[in-house]
Amino acid sequence: MSLEDSEFEYFCSLLEENTFKKKEYLLQSGQLCNHHYFIIECLVRTFYFDDSGTEKIVQFGIENWWVTNMDSFIKQKPSSVNIQALEPTTTLSIRKDILDSTYDKLPKIERLFRIITENWLIAQQRNSHFYMKASSKDRYFGLIKSIPNFTQRVPQYMIASYLDITPEYLSELRKTH
């Protein structure tokens, strides 16, 4: 499947360009997530606070990925997570209402997003299965291999949060590699 030039151009006209400073939020919990972001340049994290007030990172997003809180975006309910830029960020985004009406006008766009969602699901499953079955150590080294310069771009305590281990223990793991 591919778009005609004119279709591609039309689609691009629907996108907004956004910039965020380091530490700025793309989405805060409680808000309705109305944008689907395509990350041009940067690194973002998705996280929430657990009952004891500790930050829990559930996802990192990098260049060339779509990022949103699907649960809030699709079902139009308040987000339970925050999405925050960890680096100065540029994104292209499309609004929920515009996307929905574009589906009606241009079936090819609906197909595009069907395929994007399928690929996202596949990636999510692969990731989830790896996360479920691998040891902390393998998860750590798998993670830093999958994102370029990850250890330079993100403080270690955030990686520990994502892996759901303590920073102290992560420090231990790195030593014995």
Add this chain to the structure above:
Amino acid sequence: MSLEDSEFEYFCSLLEENTFKKKEYLLQSGQLCNHHYFIIECLVRTFYFDDSGTEKIVQFGIENWWVTNMDSFIKQKPSSVNIQALEPTTTLSIRKDILDSTYDKLPKIERLFRIITENWLIAQQRNSHFYMKASSKDRYFGLIKSIPNFTQRVPQYMIASYLDITPEYLSELRKTH
């Protein structure tokens, strides 16, 4: 979005009904997954063998869920996992080639599967985040609450495999509830 009666009827005509005996495979690793199954009645598990030959269960599927190995089905590559009936099973299934050509003929069906995939992704993410952050004990009690009669339907060592803990330790967890 909803289908006209005639569209619904047409779509149904594309489905095959399948039955599987207990322990029979819907899909074996190495095969191409050509079917997307809708489970009418039963419980299936998706699993693989790790390097040391141990079964690792990555997913259970129940009534009214779609089950397939997306990675193999969508990308048409050999499956890395097995899908097996744990109970006598009835499914409706649609073949990959038929589904693809139906997308071209009936955009509403493409929409239907876009939405199914979106919902699947949302469920997968919710599940994955819970799995990543919860304790073994919470994961166990969360799991058995989410599937009716789960402890009666599935041997405990399979639940342990899914949770990635030993059956002995699961036994311990149940005791101290």
Add this chain to the structure above:
DNA sequence: GAATTTCATTAAGATATCTTAAGAACGAAT
């Protein structure tokens, strides 16, 4: 229904991971 196999429990000692607390390294602010 006895024999066999599969599954679940229990317990002891081993390993993985956490908690707490302290010190070291680094960068930002003065």
Add this chain to the structure above:
DNA sequence: ATTCGTTCTTAAGATATCTTAATGAAATTC
């Protein structure tokens, strides 16, 4: 350069989880 705050490391004792092995219970086979 000094100070301060943040992040990372180290270590000791605590808790979670695993391994192994034995026993008991349930299901399956003959």
